[in-house]
Amino acid sequence: MxxxxxxxxxxxxxxxxxxxxxAQIYTYTATGPFNIPGAGTSGPASVYPITFNVSDSGNVAWVAITLGGLSHTWFDDIDALLVSPAGTAVLFLSDAGGSSDPNGDYTFRDDISLSAIPDLSYAAPGTYNTSSYGTGDTFPAPAPAGPYGGSLTLFLGENITGTWSLYIYDDAGGDLGSMQFATLTIAVPExxxxxxxxxxxxxxxxxxxxxx
CATH class of the missing domain: 1.20.5 (Single alpha-helices involved in coiled-coils or other helix-helix interfaces)
Incomplete structure (x- = not known):
């Protein structure tokens, strides 16, 4: 026995x-360019939200989100929120990188082997854990109200089908940036x-x- x-x-x-x-890997890309912010030197990105319409089916094994061709004159200004079709909202980037200038593709996926972008210093393009240091971050409508989750693992097990929404917000004045594309990657168990x-x-x- x-x-x-x-x-x-x-x-x-x-x-x-x-x-x-x-796992079966699905990728969905939204092509820009997207200005951060869309007008002035603070506020929502020029497309808000950026959406990914997922017609495939299955349940989430893991999720990654890439901010492609990201550039900005003050990394710390960028807040980024990913919302699933089920309404789960994860703040995966907030007040990270200090006054440094991001300059490339930044992918976020929660994995114990990965580190977060530092709070106050430059991070080279690459793959990172969720990197949120702010508290009480808010996003204007149509983003959902907080508080928000802090880990992409919160999507685990959810049905992937439907519209995923990426909200990018510049939370301080004086600096500008842009992003060339955004890619949502979802793994579904075979x-x-x-x-x-x-x-x-x-x-x-x-x-x-x-x-x-």
């Missing part, structure tokens, strides 16, 4: 790994991974019932 339980638990662990490693996981859970449940 112990060997069977061990086998079922092993299958569940393998399936969980498969769900991450053997069906085979979910079948193995379901079988493992069903088997373990059966063993528990027999023990009773």
């Amino acid at each position: 112990m060997k069977r339980a061990t086998l079922w638990l092993s299958s569940i662990a393998v399936a969980a790994l498969m769900a991450g490693a053997n 069906p085979a991974s979910m079948v193995v996981l379901g079988a493992g859970l069903a088997g373990l449940l059966g063993l528990r019932r027999r023990k009773k």
Whole structure:
């Protein structure tokens, strides 16, 4: 009986790994340029929100968002909020980078192997964890009201289908910037991974019932 339980638990662990490693990756790109802000030296970007209309189906394994060709004369001014079709709102960039000038493609994906953009210093283009240092950030309508989540893992398990919205806001005057494109990347577990996981859970449940 112990060997069977061990086998079922092993299958569940393998399936969980498969769900991450053997995932279907979907990418959706919105092409600019987008001015940050759209007018003056503070306020919403010139397209607000930037939207991604997702017609594919499945449930989120992980989400990444890329701010492509990003440039600005004061990194700290940029706040960025991603909202799922279910209404989950994650503030993934806020008050990061200090007075430095971003100059390239910046991707955000929550992963323990990644670091955040520093609070007060320059970060080269690359892939980072969510990087939010501000408190009480607000976005004008039609963005949802806060408070906002601080991790892209909050989207885990949600249905991907529908409109995802990216709100970019310049929260201080005196500086300007732009972005050339934005890309939303969503990973969905392969069906085979979910079948193995379901079988493992069903088997373990059966063993528990027999023990009773």
